[in-house]
Amino acid sequence: MAILVTGGAGYIGTHTCVELLEAGYDIIVVDNFANSSPEALNRVKEITGKSFRFYQLDVRDRSALEAVFARNQIDAAIHFAGLKAVGESVRSPLWYYEMNMISTLALCEVMSKYGVHKLVFSSSATVYGASGDMPVSENSPIGASSPYGRTKQMIEQILQDLAASNPEWGISILRYFNPAGAHKSGRIGENPSGTPNNLMPYLSQVAAGRLEELSIYGSDYPTPDGTGIRDYIHVVDLALGHIRALGRILDSSGLNIYNLGTGRGSSVLEMIAAFEKATGTHVPYRFAARRPGDIAVSCADIRKARQELGWTADRCIEEMCEDTWRWQANNPEGYDIHENRFMTALLKM
Numbered sequence: 617m618a619i620l621v622t623g624g625a626g627y628i629g630t631h632t633c634v635e636l637l638e639a640g641y642d643i644i645v646v647d648n649f650a651n652s653s654p655e656a657l658n659r660v661k662e663i664t665g666k667s668f669r670f671y672q673l674d675v676r677d678r679s680a681l682e683a684v685f686a687r688n689q690i691d692a693a694i695h696f697a698g699l700k701a702v703g704e705s706v707r708s709p710l711w712y713y714e715m716n717m718i719s720t721l722a723l724c725e726v727m728s729k730y731g732v733h734k735l736v737f738s739s740s741a742t743v744y745g746a747s748g749d750m751p752v753s754e755n756s757p758i759g760a761s762s763p764y765g766r767t768k769q770m771i772e773q774i775l776q777d778l779a780a781s782n783p784e785w786g787i788s789i790l791r792y793f794n795p796a797g798a799h800k801s802g803r804i805g806e807n808p809s810g811t812p813n814n815l816m817p818y819l820s821q822v823a824a825g826r827l828e829e830l831s832i833y834g835s836d837y838p839t840p841d842g843t844g845i846r847d848y849i850h851v852v853d854l855a856l857g858h859i860r861a862l863g864r865i866l867d868s869s870g871l872n873i874y875n876l877g878t879g880r881g882s883s884v885l886e887m888i889a890a891f892e893k894a895t896g897t898h899v900p901y902r903f904a905a906r907r908p909g910d911i912a913v914s915c916a917d918i919r920k921a922r923q924e925l926g927w928t929a930d931r932c933i934e935e936m937c938e939d940t941w942r943w944q945a946n947n948p949e950g951y952d953i954h955e956n957r958f959m960t961a962l963l964k965m
């Protein structure tokens with residue numbers, strides 16, 4: 617079986633490529649390195665000892681994508697390629713709609729043309745917005761609160777229409793909760809540009825002494841210790857969830873949505889304590905105002921993925937912290953992707 621992986625050089629993409637190769641799949645990776653580095657793919661080869669085909673292209677470029685389908689026998693696609701920064705999407709909504717929507721439309725059109733009807737799509741817990749009831753199940757009301765989240769919500773709708781139009785389609789929409797951690801080898805991990813927005817990369821850069829202190833956004837939430845609660849999921853568990861979802865669509869048709877989380881929430885203070893304990897580091901912090909748009913608690917109802925995919929996330933937050941730290945300590949500058957980002961910034965001008 618040969619699987620096309622779009623955005624395969626990114627954080628979740630690299631971890632999924634490793635698990636796909638180790639499960640015996642052939643992979644064909646496409647990425648434009650808008651937020652990643654060729655070095656990440658070298659490391660996937662190094663970890664697995666396996667090689668694979670790679671094409672540097674923008675998924676919005678239909679003719680380049682068609683050439684990949686024309687040259688390769690492809691059985692299914694996993695679509696990670698997209699932009700994911702909530703704040704940036706508020707500042708540049710058109711850029712987010714262009715990048716996330718057009719790339720998905722192009723991919724689905726080319727897949728249809730080449731008779732490939734099996735797709736796993738990266739969605740997000742952010743589509744739930746502030747629904748209030750926790751944990752959230754796949755049937756909870758959706759209502760994303762940022763342009764980024766709305767791209768995911770709209771793509772989900774498009775995929776539902778597509779699946780309804782032709783019974784050959786088998787589509788899995790995976791709503792990720794909060795991915796964290798890194799591969800055990802310490803060779804691949806999350807590689808944010810500039811100052812991180814998300815808790816785990818920020819926390820690890822404070823522990824490494826690259827940033828002075830962590831600001832905890834809000835100490836007065838209606839949670840046991842007043843700080844925000846999230847469902848952190850180890851990126852390797854997440855990657856394995858893709859393998860299960862893929863296995864299911866290869867055998868069946870129709871569209872299914874799955875939450876991928878652990879079902880357990882941890883507060884910011886709990887994450888700091890777990891990180892300090894797992895790594896023997898110290899993380900200075902101070903309390904700051906709530907971050908606009910944040911909700912108090914986000915936690916997944918994971919029963920559907922367990923029942924239908926036979927999948928659960930087994931790795932605990934201590935393991936996420938240890939693995940994040942190994943990656944951070946071994947790669948203080950990440951993959952050094954400044955040149956690619958400079959090129960992307962130029963392209964946007």
Ligand code: NAD
Pocket residue numbers: 622623624625626627628629646647648649650651652653673674675676695696697698699700715719738739740741792793794795
């Ligand atoms: P990432 O930025 O590390 O990876 C995305 C990859 O896609 C990058 O390698 C980037 O260069 C590539 N890419 C972007 N636009 C492209 C295009 N038009 N053509 C070709 N390549 C393109 O992000 P990630 O954390 O690995 O996220 C993967 C997917 O999961 C994204 O769709 C994201 O929205 C979704 N997701 C991520 C999180 C998270 O917290 N990391 C949570 C929920 C959902």
Ligand code: UFG
Pocket residue numbers: 700702740741742743792793794795813814815816818830831832833834843844845846884907910914
């Ligand atoms: N937090 C801090 N300080 C920081 C960063 C975060 O206190 O410097 C807190 C937040 O207030 C929140 C928690 O840590 O309570 C987690 O915040 P993250 O930014 O790590 O994650 P979010 O839950 O806000 O959002 C992330 C992604 C979204 C995605 C969502 C669900 O940014 O794109 O997870 O998958 F949709």
